Amino acid sequence: MPMPVSPSRLQERVAYLVRRRRWIEREAATFVLDFYRRYRRLPPAYVTVLLPGATVRSLRLRGEFGHLLRSFNRFSRVAFSRAVDRFRRP
Secondary structure (H helix, E strand, C coil): CCCCCCHHHHHHHHHHHHHHHHHHHHHHHHHHHHHHHHHCCCCCHHHHCCCCHHHHHHHHHHHHHHHHHHHHHHHHHHHHHHHHHHHHCC
16 A cells, blocks of 8 residues: 655645646647648647647647748749749840
8 A cells, every 4th residue: 555645745746747747738839839830730639638729729720820821932932033034034
């Protein structure tokens, strides 16, 4: 039978776990955003379950918005280079 934990020790352990959870949430959020930007899908559920649903939705929205901006940037560069080429023609 396990020994009972003293209240002060239990308080220290709970405080440690709360601090650790905050750190893990930040790490998971960074990982989810990077994964979504790279593969355009969410990572496996064992990662997303560490985050609240609202956070996962906002990260997914940020990833989609970044993808949209990259697409627009690529399109604008091509359109600009074509306009310059047309202007330079004799």
